[in-house]
Amino acid sequence: MKIAPNLSPAKKAPKFEDGSSLRIPSLQILNQDGSVIAGATVPDLSRAQATKIYSDMLYIRMLDERMQSAQRQGRLSFYMTCTGEEASVAGTIAAFQPQDMAMAQYREHLVLRYRGFTTAQFMNQLFGNLDDLGKGRQMPVHYGSRELNIMTISSPLATQIPQASGYAYGQKLKGKDACTLCYFGEGAASEGDFHAGLNMAAVLNCPVVFVVRNNGYAISTSCAEQFATDGIAPRGPGYGIKTIRVDGNDILAVYAASVEARRIATQEQRPVLIETMSYRLGAHSTSDDPSGYRSKQEEQIWRDKDPIQRMKNWLIAQCWWTEESDTDLQKSYRTEILAELKLAEQRDKPPLGDLITDVYKSVPTHLLEQFQELETHIAKYPDHYSV
Amino acid sequence: MKIAPNLSPAKKAPKFEDGSSLRIPSLQILNQDGSVIAGATVPDLSRAQATKIYSDMLYIRMLDERMQSAQRQGRLSFYMTCTGEEASVAGTIAAFQPQDMAMAQYREHLVLRYRGFTTAQFMNQLFGNLDDLGKGRQMPVHYGSRELNIMTISSPLATQIPQASGYAYGQKLKGKDACTLCYFGEGAASEGDFHAGLNMAAVLNCPVVFVVRNNGYAISTSCAEQFATDGIAPRGPGYGIKTIRVDGNDILAVYAASVEARRIATQEQRPVLIETMSYRLGAHSTSDDPSGYRSKQEEQIWRDKDPIQRMKNWLIAQCWWTEESDTDLQKSYRTEILAELKLAEQRDKPPLGDLITDVYKSVPTHLLEQFQELETHIAKYPDHYSV
């Protein structure tokens, strides 16, 4: 049996480690103009996959614009955009396989798009109608799909982190070539569940890739008020987790790191932490107004680093894309989104019976009684309760 | 306003940080034979203070032996020793001032001794009698003293860590030359509260010194099952906390590190993390039997590194101590402890009224009613409820 704990070699005078030996640089491959940084290795990415990634980023940009307007028009109660962070999500999910479970925080709808969630499915969830997979029970943007191996999103922050470790442990026991991909924000990383999830993943050798989107803000709270370091990555080695930091606006850097991360997770059966450095260009949500806590100037600096623009520049430089295809695609996405939006908002709401199913696998007697009382009551005042 | 987050200088290919750049060595000053390691700096420590530290370590060793026997004899319901870890506690507390708040986990009774908790006070708590400051409400070893600035111990692990950060923040606001000293085990460091407490201390610049006693075990769980690294210290820099690891069986190393830690906390107004590498020589508690989960061999290796023996060797080499004074002191401690033990176990239990006070500052009506009912009931069956 190993003697624990081991004493490392001695030092002679009290010297305090302050982390300066652990400055973790960001991997970057693309310049903003789409040129490749001298000496950088471009990851293996076919034209087909590159344009798929790009198209999905563009789609989500369109979706976010449309749905934010819809919310302003009062057609939708709530919405959240991922504007500015598209590459952080697209570049990670693209490196994973369909059998990998993806658990998101809420700003990663690109994951759903990438795996084939349809415009109608987005809309059905946003409007909580009859066809919403979630049966109209959660607020807008809480998507999920068993078929696509994307866990339904839950509002309490960071709870998915230890769950992801457990999910990955289960995958490992089944011996499948599969892992779990778990997203969260740099703000959520302050929760106790972050600590629990990362440490357990490390000790129990779980094939899970943690992606922390460091977008500078948690609602109004800047990184400077969230942690005393330059980010989340320096915590990874403290758990014995292989860690990398990437320029989150650089699709090639994110993708290259993610390919290697998945390899480590599945082949070495151990967790990985990726920190994507980016910026939340929009408001936190439609309930928020960032002008109260940050400057237009600061936003502009990041607008100039737009990850979609950067990828487009690269694609065009590769001769894989043109401005015309861009305009056409934007237009067709807009049309599709608007059409589905209209359909979804007109679709019926889920039946009243959905109020009490799925609390348990079968509806227990007491709940059935409560429901019957409710039905009797509503029958007395049909107008008041009609939707 | 600072642009957050900053991108650090670029890297060209995905390289994962695995913490190998962050091997934190242990500060050591004394060899086991009491000689000073070549080139090491002995901290400033007067003969008076050195012998006080040593005497207190010896006292606690005696106390632990006596009380463990008392528990075996059925005179006491429960006990926990700190055998093997005396230097980790004595060397830290000795570097702090009486106005500093100390918050302990449960294996740090040396802190109380060092600040003047009397043998009678220990005994009164252990027997939960009339004179127990805690009014007989908690299990043995849950000491505390407002007068000595030692927070009453609470069983739920790690809860004191964010509390220590908050306490220290309060001290800072008052502008006093005071800080908070917060102990916990390497096992407790897995709790979410550890993460919360350390991160908040770092962001909010709290003058708090965290001491994690890494003694190799959390009940039966070895470090290898608790974390995937070589200890807790590597987490400190991840929070931006100045961190040091010391040989916890080396009183001079622990003390030297602690003096500097207090200086940083109070003068730089920021937190510090000290990891003391040691070993729990005894059972977890009197309810535990370690033979089921570790070898005698492993224990022997650590018995040979006894911190009390090491300090004694040094003191004798300094001509500050003799074997005779050692024997005499042991004897007088044993006598005193036995005498106070007898007195304490004969002392009355706290009055029944203590059952309902201190739930709130004043006893609310409903609780008073419940108590009156109880009194009436007991009056009917006095024998059954007599103590």
Added chain:
Amino acid sequence: MANSTVREIGNEPKTSKMNLLQAINSGLDIAMATDQRVICLGEDIGQFGGVFRATSNLQKKYGNQRCFNTPITEQGIVGFAIGLAAQGSVPVAEIQFADYIFPAFDQIVNEAAKYRYRSGDEFNCGGLTIRTPYGGGIDGGLYHSQSPEAYFCHTPGLKVVMPSNAYQAKGLLLAAIRDPDPVIFFEPKAIYRASVGQVPEGDYEIPLGIAEVVQQGTDITLLGWGAQMVQIIKAAELAAADGISCEIIDLRSLLPWDRDCVAQSVTKTGRLLISHEAPRTGGYAGEIAASIQQHCFLSLEAPISRVTGLDTPFPLIHEKQYLPDHLKIYEAIVATCNY
């Protein structure tokens, strides 16, 4: 406004029109102005003033040492605040939504509630107040709508308070902050802006532990707290049209609760209806019903009625059907009176 229960501090009779949020903000402002030891902390409460703006301008006025953002860690916020209180500060911690108070459950239930008791009064964290917006009515679904008061009311050592209007909000909050025990202060976010009234601009407290008799009546006692009072009052109006005279009690303090006030009323009316948004099973109406059937057994002319949320997570699309509204309460009044 039950003036009898108001303890005015100073002699500032001037009132102005405030909504519930403004009343909270005014209460915090006065607490910080009158006591240097008061410190506000929580997620986004600093410069931004909180997601509901309850802490607007406090950082500007009192500095970022006394009003500051915390990292996102509810267990940390409460643990930190307990330490502050033990040190002698008077922390007012905000939990952004009551739905997010559960990561702090251990710190609240095992630590704050037991701090004084376990130490034999060597230490206490009585200065602690935890403010948090609770309840439905904002299309919030499972995680922006919960009413978790019953979890805390089963915890000796805590006080639990819930105002139902702007006037109460300020007076109870000031009393809670200054109370020597840890207090959980639930704010009815559904009526943060809708509840508007004349509120004294100055300092005043409404004592904890005392219910308010909102309306005298003879046929049935209606009991509630927080936002639910709006529904109860509406229901009583419907019942009045039927000739049923309702006595309405606003509990205000849930722990300890004013049993004598309720028992006295039920002894008179012979009937009791309790309404809360939280799910029925294990909800706080159960405690009150159990207590009152014991104390008023011979006066009761009908079973004590509970009008509550269903035993499901809080829904989104069917929120309207889920909530115990004035019509459900009205029907239960009629059923109880016709028993």
Added chain:
Amino acid sequence: MANSTVREIGNEPKTSKMNLLQAINSGLDIAMATDQRVICLGEDIGQFGGVFRATSNLQKKYGNQRCFNTPITEQGIVGFAIGLAAQGSVPVAEIQFADYIFPAFDQIVNEAAKYRYRSGDEFNCGGLTIRTPYGGGIDGGLYHSQSPEAYFCHTPGLKVVMPSNAYQAKGLLLAAIRDPDPVIFFEPKAIYRASVGQVPEGDYEIPLGIAEVVQQGTDITLLGWGAQMVQIIKAAELAAADGISCEIIDLRSLLPWDRDCVAQSVTKTGRLLISHEAPRTGGYAGEIAASIQQHCFLSLEAPISRVTGLDTPFPLIHEKQYLPDHLKIYEAIVATCNY
């Protein structure tokens, strides 16, 4: 043993003498043997077999992938187990003492309980079982004695189960592990070794949600769960000597609970006494009393009586005075019958 409620699996009629802990261990052993997907995790449950030895030998038998120690993080243990369950495993997580379940409160109440509902049944964590020893009687003071069942019983989506003897422990545990919903399984540690009985060696389940009528009677219904049944049965013996005939019901499943069984009994006896160790205010007796007074209003001849812990943290030195013992229950029986 209410044979009517036992569903034997296989035809193994052989029984042997086991205490409650051994019955739990046997249940876990059978669960792991019969279903590869069953995984045990928790603090010190591996090689050591848990601080109470409930998991003895399981790691040796099933390997350290299926039975393992976790770091000390209750929120992590439950979060991890939820993920395992969602993936298709059947985790049985141990929380070392019920007093330490609160750091996991958010994962249990906000996550496990709402997992299926919020996803529209796209996902569930129904495989999850959380075992934890609860209750007083071991000189444990504030933090090794609590009975936190009421906190969980207010949480739709959870099932809550509490056995009172060795036979129940094994049968209910097997049912809980195989139940398609998350279950909190509270084990009465006070009688871990004291409760000894003949227990089938093989596989059997006791269905959840059904109470056990331990003794028929006519004058009063005594209701309890877990270790408290010992006190209730003793009290009933004292009362019998006075000529009072007690009907005794062991609830076994607290959520959902068997209201029909209790209501039927109270309709017959006209009186109800409920006893639990947890503090009175907000305890689960309140729910049952509120429910039964509603359903049996016209049958009740006396107020429903609650014999419970006091509204204080759990004490150490005065534990004996604090606990609701057979004498307190007996006195309450007499008082209720003489009402």
